[in-house]
Amino acid sequence: xxxxxxxxxxxxxxxxxxxxxxxxxxxxxxxxxxxxxxxxxxxxxxxxxxxxxxxxxxxxxxxxxxxxxxxxxxxxxxxxxxxxxxxxxxxxxxxxxxxxxxxxxxxxxxxxxxxxxxxxxxxxxxxxxxxxxxxxxxxxxxxxxxxxxxxxxxxxxxxxxxxxxxxxxxxxxxxxxxxxxxxxxxxxxxxxxxxxxxxxxxxxxxxxxxxxxxxxxxxxxxxxxxxxxxxxxxxxxxxxxxxxxxxxxxxxxxxxxxxxxxxxxxxxxxxxxxxxxxxxxxxxxxxxxxxxxxxxxxxxxxxxxxxxxxxxxxxxxxxxxxxxxxxxxxxxxxxxxxxxxxxxxxxxxxxxxxxxxxxxxxxxxxxxxx
Amino acid sequence: xxxxxxxxxxxxxxxxxxxxxxxxxxxxxxxxxxxxxxxxxxxxxxxxxxxxxxxxxxxxxxxxxxxxxxxxxxxxxxxxxxxxxxxxxxxxxxxxxxxxxxxxxxxxxxxxxxxxxxxxxxxxxxxxxxxxxxxxxxxxxxxxxxxxxxxxxxxxxxxxxxxxxxxxxxxxxxxxxxxxxxxxxxxxxxxxxxxxxxxxxxxxxxxxxxxxxxxxxxxxxxxxxxxxxxxxxxxxxxxxxxxxxxxxxxxxxxxxxxxxxxxxxxxxxxxxxxxxxxxxxxxxxxxxxxxxxxxxxxxxxxxxxxxxxxxxxxxxxxxxxxxxxxxxxxxxxxxxxxxxxxxxxxxxxxxxxxxxxxxxxxxxxxxxxx
DNA sequence: CCACTGTTTGAATACGTATGCATAAGTCCA
DNA sequence: TGGACTTATGCATACGTATTCAAACAGTGG
Numbered sequence: 026x027x028x029x030x031x032x033x034x035x036x037x038x039x040x041x042x043x044x045x046x047x048x049x050x051x052x053x054x055x056x057x058x059x060x061x062x063x064x065x066x067x068x069x070x071x072x073x074x075x076x077x078x079x080x081x082x083x084x085x086x087x088x089x090x091x092x093x094x095x096x097x098x099x100x101x102x103x104x105x106x107x108x109x110x111x112x113x114x115x116x117x118x119x120x121x122x123x124x125x126x127x128x129x130x131x132x133x134x135x136x137x138x139x140x141x142x143x144x145x146x147x148x149x150x151x152x153x154x155x156x157x158x159x160x161x162x163x164x165x166x167x168x169x170x171x172x173x174x175x176x177x178x179x180x181x182x183x184x185x186x187x188x189x190x191x192x193x194x195x196x197x198x199x200x201x202x203x204x205x206x207x208x209x210x211x212x213x214x215x216x217x218x219x220x221x222x223x224x225x226x227x228x229x230x231x232x233x234x235x236x237x238x239x240x241x242x243x244x245x246x247x248x249x250x251x252x253x254x255x256x257x258x259x260x261x262x263x264x265x266x267x268x269x270x271x272x273x274x275x276x277x278x279x280x281x282x283x284x285x286x287x288x289x290x291x292x293x294x295x296x297x298x299x300x301x302x303x304x305x306x307x308x309x310x311x312x313x314x315x316x317x318x319x320x321x322x323x324x325x326x327x328x329x330x331x332x333x334x335x336x337x338x339x340x341x342x343x344x345x346x347x348x349x350x351x352x353x354x355x356x357x358x359x360x361x362x363x364x365x366x367x368x369x370x371x372x373x374x375x376x377x378x379x380x381x382x383x384x385x386x387x388x389x390x391x392x393x394x395x
Numbered sequence: 396x397x398x399x400x401x402x403x404x405x406x407x408x409x410x411x412x413x414x415x416x417x418x419x420x421x422x423x424x425x426x427x428x429x430x431x432x433x434x435x436x437x438x439x440x441x442x443x444x445x446x447x448x449x450x451x452x453x454x455x456x457x458x459x460x461x462x463x464x465x466x467x468x469x470x471x472x473x474x475x476x477x478x479x480x481x482x483x484x485x486x487x488x489x490x491x492x493x494x495x496x497x498x499x500x501x502x503x504x505x506x507x508x509x510x511x512x513x514x515x516x517x518x519x520x521x522x523x524x525x526x527x528x529x530x531x532x533x534x535x536x537x538x539x540x541x542x543x544x545x546x547x548x549x550x551x552x553x554x555x556x557x558x559x560x561x562x563x564x565x566x567x568x569x570x571x572x573x574x575x576x577x578x579x580x581x582x583x584x585x586x587x588x589x590x591x592x593x594x595x596x597x598x599x600x601x602x603x604x605x606x607x608x609x610x611x612x613x614x615x616x617x618x619x620x621x622x623x624x625x626x627x628x629x630x631x632x633x634x635x636x637x638x639x640x641x642x643x644x645x646x647x648x649x650x651x652x653x654x655x656x657x658x659x660x661x662x663x664x665x666x667x668x669x670x671x672x673x674x675x676x677x678x679x680x681x682x683x684x685x686x687x688x689x690x691x692x693x694x695x696x697x698x699x700x701x702x703x704x705x706x707x708x709x710x711x712x713x714x715x716x717x718x719x720x721x722x723x724x725x726x727x728x729x730x731x732x733x734x735x736x737x738x739x740x741x742x743x744x745x746x747x748x749x750x751x752x753x754x755x756x757x758x759x760x761x762x763x764x765x
Numbered sequence: 766c767c768a769c770t771g772t773t774t775g776a777a778t779a780c781g782t783a784t785g786c787a788t789a790a791g792t793c794c795a
Numbered sequence: 796t797g798g799a800c801t802t803a804t805g806c807a808t809a810c811g812t813a814t815t816c817a818a819a820c821a822g823t824g825g
Contacts, residue, residue, distance in 0.1 A: 059544055061811060072775045077813055087773060104544040108487065109811035112478040112780050122529075124517075137712065140510045147494075147531045156547065159492075159529045161517045174429055174474040176781095177526065287716075316716045342507065346657075346686045348718030431781060442805045447783055457803060479781035482810045546811095 060101040068097050080105065107156075111176060119156040120369060121178035122146060123168055125185030136285065137313060137341045138358070139184045142209070145362025146182065153370055155179075169195040173204040180369045181206035205372040207365050210256050219378050221364050225256050228354040228385040229263025230270075232336040233308050235352070235387055237271045239395050241306035241334055244268060245279035247293045247318055248310020254284055257310040260338060264308050276302055283314050290317025298325055305333055312337040312344045312353055319347055319392070330394030340388050349391035357383050430471040438467050450475065477526075481546060489526040490739060491548035492516060493538055495555030506655065507683060507711045508728070509554045512579070515732025516552065523740055525549075539565040543574040550739045551576035575742040577735050580626050589748050591734050595626050598724040598755040599633025600640075602706040603678050605722070605757055607641045609765050611676035611704055614638060615649035617663045617688055618680020624654055627680040630708060634678050646672055653684050660687025668695055675703055682707040682714045682723055689717055689762070700764030710758050719761035727753050 062076040069076065071090060079086045079094040086094075097103075111117040124139060143159075150157040158178055162168045172178045181199070183206060196218055199206055208220040233244070248254075250261040261280070268275045278300045281293035290309065294317065297304065309315040315337035319329055327333050329349055337344060340355035360383050372378050389395065432446040439446065441460060449456045449464040456464075467473075481487040494509060513529075520527040528548055532538045542548045551569070553576060566588055569576055578590040603614070618624075620631040631650070638645045648670045651663035660679065664687065667674065679685040685707035689699055697703050699719055707714060710725035730753050742748050759765070 063811080073812080074776080074814080075774060077811095078774095081813080083813095085773065090773085102540055102544065104541055106482070106811050107545045107547045108478045108482040109780090110813075112476070112482050112782090112810090113812045113814080115780070117478065119528075137507075137510075140507075140513070143510070143513075143529075144531070147529055151531060157529050158489075159513075159517055159527050161514070161521060170472055171474055174472065175477045177477045320716075343713045343716055346690075346713055347716050432783095433781080443782080444784075444806075445804060447781095448804090451783080453784095455803065460803080476781050479810090480783075482780090482812090483782045483784085485810070 059106075060103045061106070062103075064101060065094060065097050065103055068101075069094050115176070116179050116373075117156075117176055118154060119158055119178045120150060120180050120182060120366065121158040121160060121172045122182045122184065123160055123162050123172075125162050125183065136185075137343060138311065138339045138356075139209075141341060142184065142358045142362045142365075145359045146366055149363045149366040153366060155366070155370065169198045169204075170202065173199075173202060179205065179373045182365050182369060183208040185209075205369060207369045207372070207378075209361065209365060219368060219372065219380060221361055221368060221381050221383065222256065223356045223361075223385045224382050225259035226263040226266070228338060228356075229260035229308065230267045231263070231385070231387055232260075232338065232352075232354045233264045233267035234270070235389070236306045236308065236334055236336060236393060237267060237273065239334065239393060242273065243279075243303040243305045244273065244275060245281075245297045245304050245307040246310070247281055247283055247290055247297065247307055247314055249282045249284055250280050257284070260308075260310050276300075278302060279304065283310070283317075285313075287313055287317035287320070290314030291321045292317075294318045294321035295325075298327075307333060307335050309335060309337045312339040312341045312351060315351055315353070315392075316343065316347055319349075319351075330392050334394045335392040337392075344388075345390065347392070352390045352393035353388050355386050355388045357386075360384075429476075430468075430473045431476070432473075434471060435464060435467050435473055438471075439464050485546070486549050486743075487526075487546055488524060489528055489548045490520060490550050490552060490736065491528040491530060491542045492552045492554065493530055493532050493542075495532050495553070506555075507713060508681065508709045508726075509579075511711060512554065512728045512732045512735075515729045516736055519733045519736040523736060525736070525740065539568045539574075540572065543569075543572060549575065549743045552735050552739060553578040555579075575739060577739045577742070577748075579731065579735060589738060589742065589750060591731055591738060591751050591753065592626065593726045593731075593755045594752050595629035596633040596636070598708060598726075599630035599678065600637045601633070601755070601757055602630075602708065602722075602724045603634045603637035604640070605759070606676045606678070606704055606706060606763060607637060607643065609704065609763060611764075612643060613649075613673040613675045614643065614645060615651075615667050615674050615677040616680070617651055617653050617660055617667065617677055617684055619652045619654055620650050627654070630678075630680050646670075648672060649674065653680070653687075655683075657683055657687035657690070660684030661691045662687075664688045664691035665695075668697075677703055677705050679705060679707045682709040682711045682721060685721055685723070685762075686713065686717055689719075689721075700762050704764045705762040707762075714758075715760065717762070722760045722763035723758050725756050725758045727756075730754075 062073045062080075066073045066076045069090070071094070075086060075090060076094055079091040080098060082091075107117075122143070147157055158172075160168070172181055181204060200217065206218070208218055210220055210222050236244070244264070246261055246264050248260065249257045252258055265275060279297055279302055281296045283289035283293035290313070293314070294307070297307070298321070307318060309318050315335060318335060322329050322333055322335075329335055335351065337351045337353035338356075340353045344351040344353050364381060364383065368378050368381065432443045432450075436443045436446045439460070441464070445456060445460060446464055446468075449461040450468060452461075477487075481489075492513070517527055528542075530538070542551055551574060570587065576588070578588055580590055580592050606614070614634070616631055616634050618631065619627045622628055635645060649667055649672055651666045653659035653663035660683070663684070664677070667677070668691070677688060679688050685705060688705060692699050692703055692705075699705055705721065707721045707723035708726075710723045714721040714723050734751055734753065738748050738751065
C-alpha cells in the first residue's frame with residue numbers, strides 16, 4: 026500500500042517533469058495562447074523565478090536582466106495572470122465597493138450622492154494600482170463574509186445610509202473576521218470601525234445659521250432625526266443647536282422623516298404643511314430629498330424662496346439645476362473618495378488608521394433667498 | 396545528474412505528501428484560517444474532489460453526500476476561493492465595465508446617463524452570478540489587452556461617447572484577441588462588434604416631429620453632427636429628416652457642437668444665439684447638454700418654452716427637476732443594462748450574438764411648450 | 766590562495782480548486 | 796454466476812505565479 030503509493034509518485038512525478046519541460050519548450054517556440062512567465066524566461070534565457078522578480082521590481086535582479094525581461098514582456102504583450110498571482114500571494118490588490126440601497130427606492134436610481142463618489146474612488150483605485158469590484162447589496166444578504174473569505178477583495182468600502190440595526194451586527198462580524206473595511210458616514214458607537222465622513226453636526230448648524238441670519242423665523246426639518254440614520258441625526262442636532270443659539274423656538278411638529286428618495290421628500294413636506302403651522306424655512310437633510318421638497322412646495326402654491334427658504338445637503342450635480350438653484354452644504358466627494366481608498370489601503374497594509382473628517386462648505390445659490 | 400534529479404523528486408514528493416496529509420489533518424482539527432475544501436472533505440469523510448463537485452452541483456454526486464457537504468460548508472462559513480477557482484477553470488465569472496470619459500470633462504462628474512445604467516448592470520451581474528469590475532479609462536491607455544489577458548475578466552462592457560478614431564483601432568485589437576465585449580452605442584461600420592443601443596435616428600426624428608407638431612418653425616440643434624460621436628450624428632440625421640418631412644427649412648448655422656458637459660451645452664447655445672437667426676426650438680442631443688442650454692437661454696432672457704422650446708435625449712434623473720422640466724426622448728436604461736450583461740455572457744459562452752435595439756419613448760414635460 | 770561577503774540566479778514548491786481518469790460498488794440481464 | 800453497464804467516489808494533476816532555499820559567482824582582505 027505504502028509501497029504502491031511511493032512508486033506511483035516516483036513515476037508520475039518524473040513523467041510530469043519531462044512533459045512539463047517539453048511543453049514549455051514547445052509553447053515557447055510555437056507561441057500559442059497567452060504568454061506566460063515561462064515563455065519570457067525561455068526567450069530571455071533565464072528562469073521563471075527571475076522573470077517574476079524582474080517584473081515585480083525586486084532588487085534581487087540586476088538592472089541588465091530586468092531591462093531585457095521587460096522588453097520581451099512588452100514585445101509578447103505579456104500580462105501577469107491576476108488569478109495566479111493573487112492565489113500565490115494571497116492578496117488580490119482589489120477593493121470591493123458595496124452600495125447599500127434602501128430596497129424600497131426606485132430600481133433604476135442609485136443615490137446620486139454616492140454615485141458622485143464613484144468617480145473619485147475609481148480613479149484613486151487606479152492610481153494606487155488596485156482594481157475595484159462594485160456590488161449592490163441587499164441589506165439582508167451575507168455580504169460580510171463573501172468578499173474577504175473568497176479572496177475576491179482585500180478590503181471593503183461601504184457606502185450607504187442603511188438600516189443600521191441589521192447593519193451593525195454585520196459590521197461586528199467584519200471586525201471579528203479581521204476584514205479591513207472603511208465606511209462613509211458617521212462613526213458608530215457600538216462597533217469600532219473606521220469611517221470617513223463630514224462633520225454633519227457642524228454642517229447642519231452652518232446651513233441653519235445661514236437661514237437664521239437671513240431673517241427666517243419658522244423652521245422645519247425634512248429628514249430622519251433618529252439614530253436609524255446617524256448622519257441625518259447629526260444634521261438634525263446641528264439644526265436644533267443653531268436654532269437654540271439664536272433663541273428661536275422650534276416646534277417638533279415641523280420635522281418629518283424621509284431618507285432615500287425625492288418622493289419621500291415630497292411626502293414629508295406635504296405632512297409638514299398639513300400641520301398648519303407657520304413656516305418660512307426648511308432645512309433638508311439631503312439634496313435629493315430637497316428636490317422633492319421644492320416640488321411639494323410648488324404644488325402647494327408656495328414660492329421658493331420668497332415664502333419658504335430651503336437649504337439642502339451634499340451638493341449633488343443636480344443641485345445647481347433645480348429652480349431655484351439649491352443652496353446647500355457641500356461635501357467634498359472628491360476628497361472623500363480618495364480618502365476612503367487611501368485609508369483602506371493603509372488598513373490592508375496593517376497600518377493604524379483613524380477616523381477622518383472632511384470639510385463641508387456652504388454653497389449659496391438661490392433657494393435660501395439671497 | 397538525471398539520477399540526482401530523480402532521487403530528489405522521489406524524496407521530496409513523498410515528503411511533501413506526508414506533510415500535506417499531516418497538515419490537512421492538523422488544520423481540520425484545529426480550524427485555523429479560512430476553511431478550504433480539504434477541511435470540508437475531512438469532516439465529511441470524503442475527498443476534496445467530491446466537495447468541489449458537490450458545491451458546483453455536479454450530477455456526479457449523490458444527493459445525500461451533497462446535502463452533508465453543503466451543511467458542513469455553511470457551518471464552516473466556507474467560500475470558494477475566487478482566485479484558485481478562476482485559475483484552475485481559466486475563467487473568472489467577472490465582467491469589466493470600462494467607462495470612457497472625455498478627459499476634458501469635470502473631474503468629479505461622470506456622465507449621469509451612464510451612471511444610471513450602472514445600477515441595472517450591477518444588478519444583472521449579481522443575478523447572473525458574475526462579479527463586476529469597474530474602471531475609468533483614459534482614452535490612450537492600453538485597456539484593450541489588460542483585462543482579458545490578465546484573466547481579470549471574461550468580458551468587457553464599453554460605455555462612453557469617445558474619440559472614436561483612436562477607439563476603433565483598439566476595438567480591432569479586441570476583436571483580434573478574441574476578447575468578448577459589448578458596447579453601448581451605435582454600431583460602427585469598420586469593426587464588427589456587438590453593440591446595444593437605441594434607435595438614435597428614430598429618436599431624433601420623433602423628438603423633432605413633436606416640436607414640429609406643436610407649430611415650431613425655426614430649429615436649432617445642439618450636439619455634434621459628425622461621426623466622431625455616432626450616436627449624436629444619428630440623432631442629428633433624424634432631426635434633419637423630420638424637418639425635411641415637414642418641409643421646414645433648416646439653416647446649418649443653427650447647429651453647434653457639444654458632447655460631454657452642461658458647460659459645452661451652454662457655450663454651444665451662446666454660439667447659436669450669436670448667429671442672430673430666428674429660432675424658436677432647439678433639439679438637444681443629450682439631457683446633460685440640455686441643462687446647459689436652458690441656462691444659456693435664461694441668461695439671454697429668453698423664456699423656455701414660450702420663446703424657445705427644447706427637447707432633450709436620455710431622460711436622466713435630473714431631467715424632471717429642471718425648470719421647465721425637460722421633455723426628452725427616453726432610453727430604457729434598465730433594459731439596456733440588463734441586455735448588455737446578458738449579451739456579453741452569451742458571447743462568453745460562445746453563443747452567436749447580434750446587435751440589438753432598445754426602444755425609445757418620448758417623455759413629454761414642459762420644455763416643449765405643451 | 767583561502768575564507769568570506771555580497772550579489773544574482775535557479776530549482777523546487779505552494780497557493781486552493783476543478784477535472785480527466787481509474788476504481789469500487791451496485792444493478793441488470795442473459 | 797458473471798459480464799456489461801451505471802453510479803459515486805477517490806487519485807493525481809494542472810492552472811501560472813511568488814517566494815524560500817540553496818548555489819554559483821565575483822570580488823575582497825588577510
